[in-house]
Amino acid sequence: MQFTIGWMHDLPMTELTSTARTRPDWLRRGCVAVGNWEPLVFQRRRGTWRTVDEAEIYEREHSEQTVRTLVDLGVNMVITHFYKGYGLRAEAEETEKAVALARRCRAHGIRVGAYVQWGTYHPETLVLEVPDCERWARIDRDGRPALPYGSAQSFRLKACPNRPGVLEYMEQVVAAAVDMVDPDLIHLDNFNLGRLHDACWCDDCRASFEAFVRQAYPPDRYREVFGYPPEATLRRPDLRAPVHEVFRRRIWDPAVRAYLDWHCDVSRRALRRIVDFGRRLKPDVIFDINTGGLNGVNVAGMLGMDSAGLYPLVESFWDEEHCVPRVRPEGGLTSKFRSYKLTRNYDLLQFSYCGNMDHDDRDAGKWLAESLAFNRNVALYVDHYPGSRGFWPATGPGYVRFLREHESLFATRRPVSDIAVVRVETALTPSFDDDWAQQMLAEQYLFERGRAFEILFGSQVERIGACRVILLAGASAVDDAFEAALRQYVNDGGGLVIAGAVGRRDEHQRDRGSNLLDRLLDRRNLPMPCRAAKIGRGLVAHVNQIVPSVPYPQEESFDLGGTYYDAWRLPANAVALDRALAAVAPDGLRFEPDAPHGVVFEYYADDEGHQVHLLDLADRKGLKCTLTCRLDRRPVDARLITRSGETACAISDRSEAVEITIADDQFDTYGILLIRDADGARS
Known part of the structure; x- marks a missing residue:
């Protein structure tokens, strides 16, 4: 199995395999879901959101009355605080409240998730339980503890998983959560190691990096990639600024790329260890991680986070x-569809904020509708928690009721894709x-064109055969295995x-001397753009580039907050x-919509036919x-x-296709078009 970042030598599959994931009914x-994962000790120590009645509010969050309110709102999952990094002993009083809340929730049929802070800890209190916990801290090149939240929260340090004792203590936390809460879900928050240039400089990380390089690069490959004789030791790179500032456009240094993959590997191995440990204790518990999101920037390259x-x-x-999710004033469409499509390829439940105190009911409604439309295993997370200073949107009950009334549709749907666009890690x-x-x-x-498509990682190349068309862009570097699969x-x-x-370079960023298109066509005369060339039984077309409507942000604008x-x-x-797609799919695609700008589509099959989920990102009333x-039928x-x-829709024959006309004057934001053939039609 090749490392998913894409440039590492094959490692044994046993090095990467975890215990089987669980899929409870x-x-x-x-x-x-709702959540109240901020214990009172954290609210007070941080100092924000404080009020004179904070203790009363906190008690109310855990009360029987609040649980009954949650039931009335249709909530079936509460993610509550368990460990915020202060220590099991320091948080014991607050943990008792969480255990009592869990008991009340279960009495009303509400499932419970336990919040576990993975990324940071608080040595001011944890030292009472673990005297040497100061040594856990990720340190900078001068030996000082790194501050993940800056001086505003200097009491929070980030633990280095390579330090002795860190993962052992996290196993104690998971064991305590399983024993005391018996959770249906364990949420690992802030699951990342920080940006590459802020990475830990402890001796354990240095030794771990050197061992990783030796394992990933046998002697012959070591010399080929780095130019060094095998006896030379590759030192970890000294990045004193964000990688996008150091290299501007592309990471050329092979040692930095190796360091990035090591950074990802540390996270993978730490997660695998904790998840395996938790599943041995409770096989049906599901694990949830927060890595910060997939927001359109290079998360892997900046955070060393290998999704x-x-x-x-x-x-x-x-x-x-x-x-x-909206139509922006300049006409662009924003949505979290990328995140939903990527995670559902791994059959993941995805939690996304569906409304909060900074947004109005219309925004919250579109968030809820977006989750219903795109989320493989539907999760509606409403921010924040009733009983506190929370916000429950007025649109919330309608969407929850819709989910419950049509639960079988959501439970049986399977994504349908004509097209796959591939995120090739060796390039991106x-x-x-x-x-x-x-x-x-x-x-x-x-x-924006409303196509039935999915987003794959390059490491999922074995799945491309299920799609009629592959759209490959942003893939200047591909390895031989990916090219052979294409x-x-x-x-x-x-x-x-x-x-x-596409394919100008290999996985080590070395120039191949030709593009993938030249090699596929054996350097014959290329067809004109948007025209197809036959290769075997298939067709290939190209466009010179995808041209942005406005200048795309330059590399100096890259930051985790800049989502373009x-x-x-x-x-x-x-x-x-459009023409290039038509050229390689001359018989047409399964679904081709004609809708007002801002109406987007997601396609599914079920046991009775097809479902098309429609989401209007513009605040309009009615739809045609x-x-x-x-x-096939x-x-x-x-x-x-x-x-x-419910509205009946007209079906008209159009040569080799049918045209369905959707007209509903009362349409508001979201709906499902059910398409049934003779066997699946309702009486």
């Missing part, structure tokens, strides 16, 4: 991207240049659209991409659009289901 039926390596180890993912992880821009624009194009895919009859100079919403617009040459369908019934009722 309740995970399929939809999760409506494709972490997702297979857990059952749930927490996304903290706060972009509101070391990239802070056009690769990321091209990738984001390709995804944006498919989203060649086989096209030879077997697949359609491939290439945008830009302004640039998330339909590409300027979207029509050229058409959907051309090319399905002709639809005989189409109905639009919304929170306000």
Whole structure:
């Protein structure tokens, strides 16, 4: 198995395998969750959100009356505080409240999640329990503890998982949570090691990096990649600024790339150890991690966070991207669809904030609708917690009721994709240049055009055969195995659209002397852009590049907070991409919508036909659009289901396809189009 960052030598599969993930039945039926994971000690020590009645509010959060309110609101999951990093002994009094709350919740049929702070700890109190915990801290090159939250929260330190005692104590925390709370879910918060240039300089990390390099690079490969004789020791890079500032456009230094992959590997191994430990204690517990979100920037390159390596180890993912699904004033569409599509490829439940005190009911409603439309195992997380200073949107009950009324539709749906766009890690992880821009624009194009598509990682290349068309952009560096898989895919009859100079470099960023398109065509004359060339039983077309409608942010703008919403617009040459897709799929795609700007679609199959989830990101009342369908069996019934009722939709024959007309004057934000064939039609 090759490392998912993409440039490492093969390591034994046993090095990466975790115990089997659990899939309890309740995970399929939809999760409506709230949380109160900030214990009072943290609220007081941090100093923000404080009020004179904070103790009374905190008691109310744990009360029987609040639990009854949660039941009335349709909540079936509460994620409550258990360990915030102060120590099991220091938090014992607050933990008793959490245990009592868990007992009350279960009495009313509400499942319980236990919050565990992974990323930071508080030595001021933990030292009373673990006298040498100061040594756990991640340190900088001068030996000083790193401050993940800066001087404003200097009482919080970040633990280094390579330090002796750190993971052992986390196992104690998980064991205590299982014993005291018996949780259905364990949430690991702040699961990251920090940015690469802030990474730990302790002796344990140095030794771990050197051992990793020796294992990942046998002597012959060591010399090939680094130029060194095997007896030379590769020292960890000294990054004194964010990687995108050091390298500007691309990480060329192979030692930094190796360091990045080691950074990812430390996280993978730590997570695998804790998850395996927890599952041995409670096989049906699910694990949820918060890595900060997948917000359109290079998370792997900045944080050393390998999503494709972490997702297979857990059952749930927490996304903290706060972009509101909407039509922006300049016309672009923002949404968390990327995060939903990536996590559902690993069959993960995804928690995303659906409303908070900084947004109004309309925003909250679209967040809830977006989760219903795109979330593989539906989870609605409503921020914040009733009984506190919380916010429960007025739109919330309607969406929860809709989920419950149509639970079977959500439980049985399976994503349908005609197109796959692939995030090739060998190109994107070391990239802070056009690769990321091209990738984001390709995804944006498919989203705004309403295509049935999925987003894969390059390490999932074995799955591309299930899609009719592959759109490959932002992949300037590919390895031989990925290229061979693409060649086989096209030879077997697949359609491939290439945008830009794909495959110019190998996984070590070495120039190959030709692009992937040249090699696929054996350097024959290339077809004109948007025209198809035959390879085996398949077709290949290309466009020179995906052209942004506005200048894409430059590399100096890269930051974890910069999510480029302004640039998330339909590409300027979207029509050229339309033509290229049509050229490689001459018989047409299964679904082709014609809808007002801002209406987006997600497609599923179920046991009775198909579901099309429609989401209007513009604040409009009513909807009229058409959907051309090319399905194996002709639809005989189409109905639009919304929170306000059900509307029959007209079906018309169009040559080799059918056209479904959707017209509902009462449509508000979200609905499901049910398409049924003769066997699945309702009487």
